[in-house]
Amino acid sequence: MSDTRDFLPARIAVLTVSDSRALADDRSGAVLVDRLTGAGHQLADRRILRDEREEIAAQLRAWIADPEIDVVLSTGGTGLTGRDVTVEAHRDVYEKEIDAFGTVFTIVSMKKIGTSAVQSRACAGVAGGTYLFALPGSPGACKDAWDEILALQLDYRHKPCNFIEIMPRLDEHLRRK
Template identity: 45%
Template sequence: MSKPTGEFVALNVAVMTVSDSRDASSDSSGDYLREVLAEAGHQVVDRAIVADNRYRIRATVSRWIASEDVQVVLINGGTGFNSKNSTPEALLPLFDREIEGFGELFRMISYEEIGSATLQSRALAGLANQTLIFAVPGSTRACASAWTRIIEEQLDARTRPCHFVSHLKKL
């Protein structure tokens, strides 16, 4: 990635952990995402830990999409192939546009780390009401791979040849 000089744009981000077993004291993946967002210069404006239930996930994300203050939503958890995992089913009806390349690229990167088990990852991304939404697996390792190899660059207005910042709602 080439980062020419230019102005950094701090974004307002909400972070969701989808889990039936995590709470604020054990949410290592959510903690990781909030830490790297802050280190990058973005503002974490909301946080939620939501049970793996498509309607609860959808309700919280819908509130963030409708908010004038949230530009990006990062979700960890609920993207596996297990029948209990429902994050993709919660999000797909909300998207105005799906970003197919995100899931493809995430699985390519993940293949380097976990081999063919990446077939069971249903990581995805999309845009809804000018709000960018990324959903990745719940492991901290998967969150780190997604952040360092894809998301961080795409949330930086200095990234060339393109980034998602110009597609987001203006504050």
């Protein structure tokens, strides 16, 4: 048996949460699109929504229900201000939270921005067999999350383990009788 595996592209949707951005000036969304397509993944959809919890949760649910989307990356709305509701919207739809994602993201951020990393509430979870990641709204944070965590965990060849290899089993509880 060969010790090498072929790359398996994921179908990834990108959501930018912002009250002020449009596609033309969405730098963080553009970073994610460039990184994911550059790695060989497919951009399944891309949207920009206002910082409204119910709208964000509704879009996440629509993508979770879409069999053509494996992963959702959102950027923006993970801070501490009153309009930052992306984390709450994500948690409204999670079946399981990937607790260590926020911890690892904080470790990565500490190396770049020091103690300012405490202001991020980056999080991740799974729902309906779809991975969901809520990233901060800065291009630098999106680069760090992709380059240091997601590029590896969304690559089937990454060892000792990765998110792609367990993807077929994420919704196995729904198939049991």
